[in-house]
Amino acid sequence: MAQQHLPVQGTLDDLGTPLSLTTFVIVDLETTGAKGDGAGITEIGAVKVRGGEVLGEFATLVNPGAPIPPFITLLTGITQAMVAPAPPIEAVLPSFLEFAGLGGDTVLVAHNAPFDVGFLKAACAEHGHAWPGPPVVDTVPLARRLVTKEEVPNHKLGTLAGFFGVPDRPTHRALDDARATVGVLNGLLERLGSFGVQTLEELRGFRNAPTPAQRRKRHLADDLPDAPGVYVFEDAKGDALYVGKSGSLRKRVRSYFTASETRGRVREMLALAERVTPIVCGSALEAEVRELRLIAERKPPYNRRSRNPERAVWLKLTREAYPRLSVVREVRDDGAPYLGPFRSSREAEMAREALHQTFPLRQCTHRLGPGRRAVSACVLAQMGRCGAPCEGRESPADYDAHVSAAAEAMTTDASSVVRALTDHIFDLSAQLRYEEAALHRDRLAAFVRAAGRAQRLSALSRCAHLVAARRAGADWEMCVVRHGRLAAAGIMTPASDPHAYLRALVDSAETVEPGPGPTPRATAGEMECVLRWLDVPGTRLVELDGTWTCPANGAEKYRKLQERPGDFSPALR
Structure with missing residues (x-):
């Protein structure tokens, strides 16, 4: 589907922001008490470091008022x-924020960070400063993961400073404590190196030490x-264990062998993995589709x-003398209207x-x-919810009118279902019967979601041939879609002849x-990937064989009910 690329060996810098190049601002506050007690800040101390070098320090007393x-x-x-003679926090705060330069990859560090960050965020909110929302590293939980109870009796700042031999010991003064935290942070970062944590992204995702299997199999990412593209973890027999996709195969696969990977099932999978097979793709769309196909295969x-990703649940209006609604597991070529696919049988029932x-x-x-013996009508006939064709009370022509209306609601015009259930929901709510109203709300939402999905997929599947393109930097991503299936994809560079490239891709x-x-030649998941790609602003249709449109009064008109089932407009009544 796309041109293959030769593997390129990168450097560690390609995998994230190296910790050696990360700017850390270590901060400590002294206050009059806990934030919940209305306490104020009395002192701010901060040290800015990068690569083990101190770039600057900030210290000031603050009048708490x-x-x-x-x-x-x-x-x-x-x-x-x-x-008493010190400036108030509203005068100090701008200077501190300017010194810290928080934003981007600058990391705010504190020992028991929620305490210090909580005071700083509250001060910003109170005095009209936007909190920059920097990455935050708390040395307390980090130390608990890296320094065992056998090594230290507790994880207080003074204890850790002594353990790591930090020359600046904490004194409950802001700058002294910030300097001590710098030493503790350096000691913790050294320990992180033995766990394969080398970048800021890995530091932020660090939870537990990688397993021996993770450390032993890091070479699989080489x-x-x-x-x-798509990557496939395989065992010794060549059987696929796990399939994933990524915008960078190297970065993503390498992350499985660091401390940032904490999922139990994935760690179990890595113990069985013997190789990783990469499949380079021309675009993110191709990678997403290939992943779905490989998982299914x-x-x-x-x-x-x-x-069983291929097993879907559908709602079918059967083709028989007196059709009925049936939950089925496959779509047949019988001309019957189908609704779905649904995520579960329960949703189809709703x-x-x-x-x-x-x-x-x-x-x-x-x-x-005709020719079949009549049977006794059920209670639904007594309730007026069925015309009792089983007893011959309703003629085939009268019953066909209901069938035609239901088929129209499923395929082209959902307004009758939306109006009927919305009216019923409002009536129940007016009678304070909220639980029943909520049940009908959920049923309506399930119908609208499924009808909208089926109508979107059907519209795309009716297009025998569609070519679309959108910009990807200086290049153009292009795809060919036939009956809802991604038939080809590629990247056209500025040096390419557009007409020649298009013809080669199509041919x-x-x-x-x-x-x-609705999904004749591709799974619903693949078709929705394609639809999301086509829906991005700036995407251009290059060729189209067929009519790609959804019904004017179809379920898409009620998209809000799919996204927010509780939001019903009185205008629908």
């Missing part, structure tokens, strides 16, 4: 007389290309989606209930028609024949 409790003075040595046990609430279709499973594209139902 309130008395300092005696026990705080005893703890910190900061007296009321010391802070020589993978820095390109979009190879059924890797460690992919959650690999359990959509069926929405249709039954609107149209008096029979719900029994008896075989009815080499997969031949796809039409078929029955």
Whole structure:
């Protein structure tokens, strides 16, 4: 589907922001107490470091505008007389934010960070400064993961500073404590190196030490290309264990062998993996589609989606003398309208209930028609929700009118179902019967989601041939879609002849024949990947054979009900 690229060996710098190039701002605050008690800041101390070098320091007393409790003075040595001439926090805050330069990859570090960050965020909010939202590293939980109880009795700042031999010991003064935290941070970063944590991204994702299998099998990520594509973890027999996709195969696969990978099932998979097979793709769309196809084909046990992904649930309006709504597992070439696919049988049942609430279709499973013996009507006939064709009370012509209306709601015009259930929901709500109203709301949402999905997929599948393109930097991503299936994809560079490239891409594209139902030649997942790609602003249609459109009164008109089922407009009544 796309040109193959030769593997390119990169450097560590390609894998994220190296810790040696990361700017850390280590901060410590002294306060009059806890934030919840209305306490204020009395002192700010901060040290800015990069690559082990101190870039600058910041220290100032702050007038909290309130008395300092005696026990705080005893703890910190900061007296009321010391802070009386000091500037208030609203005067100090701009200078601190300018010094810290928080934003981008600058990391804010503190020992028990929620305490210090909480005071700083509250001060920003109170005095009209936007909190820059920097990455935050708390040395307390980091130390708990890296320094065992056998090594230290606790993880207080003074204990850790002594353990790591930090020359600056904490004194409960802001700058002294910030300097001590710098030493503790350096000691922790040295330990992280033995766990394969070399970048800021790995540091932020660090939870537990990588397993021996992770460390032992890091070589599986060697020589993978820095390109979009699909990767397949395989065992010694060549069976697929796990399939994934990424915009950079090298970066993504390498992350599995660091401390940032904490999923139990994935760690179990890595113990079995013996090789990683990369499949380079020309674009992210191709990678996404290839991943879905490989999962469906190879059924890797460690992919959650690999359990019979081809088995979908549909709601079918049957083709018989007196049609009924039936939940089925396959789409046949029988001309019947289908709704779905659904994520579960339960969701299909809810959509069926929405249709039954609107149209008096029979719900029994008896075989009815000419020459067959009549059967007794059920309670639905007494309730007026079925015309009792089983007893011959309703003629085939009258029943066909209900069938035609239900088929229209499923395929072209959802307004009748939306209106009927919305009216019923409002009536129930007016009677304070909220639980029943919520049940009908969920049924309506299930119907609208499924009808919208089926109509979108059907519209795309009816297009025998579609070529689209969109910019990707200086290049153009292009794809060929036939009956909903991605038939070809590629990247056209500025040096290419557009007409020649287009013809070559189209001529080499997969031949796809039409078929029955909304998803005749591709899974719903693949078609929705294609639809998302086509829906991006700036995408251009280059060629189109067919009519690509959804019904004017179809379920797409009620997209809000799919996204926010609780939001019903009175205008629908």
